[in-house]
Amino acid sequence: MASKVVQNSARDGNATTILEKNWEGLTVLELIEAYRLMLLSRRIDDREIMLKRQQKIFFQISGAGHEALLIAAAMNLRPAYDWFYPYYRDRALCLTLGVTPLEMLLQAVGAAADPASGGRQMPSHWGSQRLNIVTGSSPTGTQFLQAVGCAEAGRYFNHHPDASRKADGDYREFKEVRHQADEVVYVSTGDGTTSQGEFWESLNAASNLKLPVLYMVEDNEYAISVPVEVNTAGGNISRLVAGFPNFHFEEVDGCDLPTSYAAVKRAVQHIREGKGPALVHGHVIRPYSHSLSDDEKLYRPESERKKDAERDPITRLRALLLQEGILDESGLEEIADKVNDEVQDAAEKALEAAFPAKSSYANFVYSPNMDPTLPKFTTQPEAKGADRTMADLINRCLSDEMKRDPRIVIFGEDVADCSREQYLQNSKKVKGKGGVFKLTSGLQCEYGSDRVYNSQLAEATIVGRAVGMATRGMKPVVEIQFFDYIWPAMHQLRNEMPLIRWRSNNAFSCPAVVRVAIGGYLTGGAIYHSQSGESIFAHTPGMRVIFPSNALDAAGLLRTAIRCDDPVMFLEHKRLYRETFGRAPYPGPDYMIPFGKAKTVRPGKDMTVITYGATVPRALQAAQRLEREQGGNAEIIDLRSLSPYDWEAIAESVSRTNRALVLHEDMLSWGYGAEIAARIADELFDQLDAPVRRLAAKDTFVAYQPELEDVILPQADDIFVAMKKLSEY
Numbered sequence: 232m233a234s235k236v237v238q239n240s241a242r243d244g245n246a247t248t249i250l251e252k253n254w255e256g257l258t259v260l261e262l263i264e265a266y267r268l269m270l271l272s273r274r275i276d277d278r279e280i281m282l283k284r285q286q287k288i289f290f291q292i293s294g295a296g297h298e299a300l301l302i303a304a305a306m307n308l309r310p311a312y313d314w315f316y317p318y319y320r321d322r323a324l325c326l327t328l329g330v331t332p333l334e335m336l337l338q339a340v341g342a343a344a345d346p347a348s349g350g351r352q353m354p355s356h357w358g359s360q361r362l363n364i365v366t367g368s369s370p371t372g373t374q375f376l377q378a379v380g381c382a383e384a385g386r387y388f389n390h391h392p393d394a395s396r397k398a399d400g401d402y403r404e405f406k407e408v409r410h411q412a413d414e415v416v417y418v419s420t421g422d423g424t425t426s427q428g429e430f431w432e433s434l435n436a437a438s439n440l441k442l443p444v445l446y447m448v449e450d451n452e453y454a455i456s457v458p459v460e461v462n463t464a465g466g467n468i469s470r471l472v473a474g475f476p477n478f479h480f481e482e483v484d485g486c487d488l489p490t491s492y493a494a495v496k497r498a499v500q501h502i503r504e505g506k507g508p509a510l511v512h513g514h515v516i517r518p519y520s521h522s523l524s525d526d527e528k529l530y531r532p533e534s535e536r537k538k539d540a541e542r543d544p545i546t547r548l549r550a551l552l553l554q555e556g557i558l559d560e561s562g563l564e565e566i567a568d569k570v571n572d573e574v575q576d577a578a579e580k581a582l583e584a585a586f587p588a589k590s591s592y593a594n595f596v597y598s599p600n601m602d603p604t605l606p607k608f609t610t611q612p613e614a615k616g617a618d619r620t621m622a623d624l625i626n627r628c629l630s631d632e633m634k635r636d637p638r639i640v641i642f643g644e645d646v647a648d649c650s651r652e653q654y655l656q657n658s659k660k661v662k663g664k665g666g667v668f669k670l671t672s673g674l675q676c677e678y679g680s681d682r683v684y685n686s687q688l689a690e691a692t693i694v695g696r697a698v699g700m701a702t703r704g705m706k707p708v709v710e711i712q713f714f715d716y717i718w719p720a721m722h723q724l725r726n727e728m729p730l731i732r733w734r735s736n737n738a739f740s741c742p743a744v745v746r747v748a749i750g751g752y753l754t755g756g757a758i759y760h761s762q763s764g765e766s767i768f769a770h771t772p773g774m775r776v777i778f779p780s781n782a783l784d785a786a787g788l789l790r791t792a793i794r795c796d797d798p799v800m801f802l803e804h805k806r807l808y809r810e811t812f813g814r815a816p817y818p819g820p821d822y823m824i825p826f827g828k829a830k831t832v833r834p835g836k837d838m839t840v841i842t843y844g845a846t847v848p849r850a851l852q853a854a855q856r857l858e859r860e861q862g863g864n865a866e867i868i869d870l871r872s873l874s875p876y877d878w879e880a881i882a883e884s885v886s887r888t889n890r891a892l893v894l895h896e897d898m899l900s901w902g903y904g905a906e907i908a909a910r911i912a913d914e915l916f917d918q919l920d921a922p923v924r925r926l927a928a929k930d931t932f933v934a935y936q937p938e939l940e941d942v943i944l945p946q947a948d949d950i951f952v953a954m955k956k957l958s959e960y
């Protein structure tokens with residue numbers, strides 16, 4: 232086509248002039264290709280809209296009006312080299328990077344062959360392992376901190392090339408690592424989504440760490456029906472972000488291809504030169520309502536919509552091509568015909584594609600490669616030295632694993648010995664902190680400040696960055712200082728970390744470890760330093776939840792957690808960190824305990840007490856008293872692993888004792904024990920001589936006054952009474 236026009240132009244004698252000209256650095260051929268991609272993107276949207284109306288697909292959200300800015304971005308970036316966290320309007324970016332129209336439409340119909348999700352996610356939820364487009368989700372704003380973590384991972388592997396090597400025997404067998412010295416991590420957003428706290432947290436981190444992140448703000452002035460001046464103070468995000476150091480900023484008419492291209496080019500140059508992140512704020516339009524479920528006529532007058540239409544990027548580029556004599560009407564038509572044929576062909580193929588097998592829903596909730604419940608995770612302790620506390624053995628385990636695996640980094644609030652490392656090094660002025668409970672003490676000194684460091688005081692930042700790193704193949708072992716403060720990270724913990732594998736149909740995974748100090752019985756811990764809540768995470772598919780009650784189990788299970796190919800929430804009871812109960816010598820650098828295997832901590836024949844965490848030692852006390860005073864003999868099972876849990880051990884024991892008490896520290900109602908009790912009642916009904924009983928905290932929070940705390944949390948005396956009643960039933 233170009234040659235046809237150029238031939239025509241040659242007759243007029245100006246072919247050379249056109250070929251030599253450039254538009255903000257774009258050549259004739261690039262402009263023509265950009266026009267083709269814009270049209271292709273719009274036509275796929277149009278086709279999806281038609282298919283939705285015919286009920287052949289089930290959702291549609293378009294990229295219409297954003298095409299110029301996104302093609303400009305993609306033309307400055309490199310697929311399978313840079314990394315991409317695009318949001319749902321980024322169809323044009325993905326097409327330019329190399330996602331095919333067929334791949335897009337396979338997702339729209341929910342086909343098994345949809346490479347982004349295998350029919351699991353809505354259309355426009357991009358993901359391509361081949362192109363480094365990381366699986367995206369629907370919550371607005373979770374992408375930013377992951378992009379920051381992704382950029383940190385690239386930098387880490389560049390500084391630690393050995394860490395990218397494959398290794399047998401743990402998650403590294405299944406994690407290919409790729410990194411480039413001057414890579415860029417692209418992350419995009421709408422104007423409305425910049426209101427999310429995670430956006431600001433991520434700017435803070437990217438700026439502070441001078442990370443190679445390219446933010447693309449696609450400002451179409453609406454978040455569904457909410458206009459930009461409601462979401463953004465003063466109505467302009469560029470004004471608000473301008474103070475972040477190390478950033479390069481661009482504000483541009485995102486409907487104009489050449490100026491957008493030039494703006495992104497400057498931004499990318501800043502990043503590739505290692506100067507820090509950049510943010511491009513593009514003003515775009517949204518001609519097709521928010522989605523097919525929205526009718527913008529309800530909140531936008533015709534006059535406003537008309538004004539937008541005049542800025543349409545396709546009309547604009549078309550006019551440029553004509554005006555500059557690059558293409559004539561027939562050349563433009565030829566492109567449109569080819570695009571229409573391509574979309575038609577892709578739609579026909581997608582409509583014929585097979586759906587996922589119904590049984591496939593269960594695939595990839597967890598790693599298909601590495602099952603942490605298998606016996607290969609059973610190793611014998613090589614105990615040496617004196618008995619140590621749970622805190623000591625966790626610290627030793629972390630240290631030995633860091634020695635073994637250079638991909639491990641540890642971060643969180645106060646986990647470093649000292650962020651101002653000059654105080655540690657030259658003058659030895661300070662000893663170092665290493666965690667508010669000292670669990671990470673000495674690790675920064677031992678392994679360096681780029682492997683053990685303090686994060687910002689922001690839980691979403693800790694977990695979101697860990698998600699980005701683990702997706703790239705690192706093993707972040709992060710700490711949440713108190714379970715009570717885990718909630719800002721909830722999006723990342725519920726909608727991201729455990730879902731990445733399932734929603735991408737195993738194209739991506741996120742095997743990070745989140746260590747959390749949990750629980751009460753502290754005498755004065757009060758409401759905000761005593762919370763439990765493990766059932767919330769046990770109720771989250773994809774997440775392994777571990778809760779040890781003693782030093783040896785903590786060391787063995789933490790090692791399995793670190794080597795595992797799934798995300799793990801590792802709950803450490805604060806009261807047990809330094810208890811006399813459950814101390815043990817360090818079991819050596821390879822001691823592991825498989826997940827989902829309970830431990831009988833006291834054999835008995837009269838009833839089974841199923842418990843975990845800090846109620847284990849309390850149940851033991853109660854059982855001793857029961858034996859002393861009543862002659863009763865209670866068997867106590869410490870679950871240790873809450874998801875997966877050891878049903879076989881429960882069933883075997885209850886079938887022998889015929890009585891069951893489920894005991895935990897967290898509140899009774901909708902607590903972890905409800906599921907266990909229900910299952911016993913369901914599957915072991917014939918074996919029971921008494922109703923299944925539960926004992927747990929009162930349905931309230933934990934109060935500060937010790938007498939109140941005592942009455943709220945289950946004490947050894949309460950457990951004794953519950954056991955006695957159960958044995959007398």
Ligand SMILES: Cc1ncc(C[n+]2csc(CCOP(=O)(O)OP(=O)(O)O)c2C)c(N)n1
Nearest residue numbers: 320369370371421422423424451453454455
């Ligand atoms: C956390 C969260 N809250 C609400 C929604 C519902 N929702 C989806 S898109 C959207 C508006 C996003 O607006 P903007 O960021 O401006 O992007 P645009 O759609 O305009 O491109 C909302 C509220 C969501 N997906 N996630």
Ligand SMILES: [Mg+2]
Nearest residue numbers: 421422453454
């Ligand atoms: Mg918007």
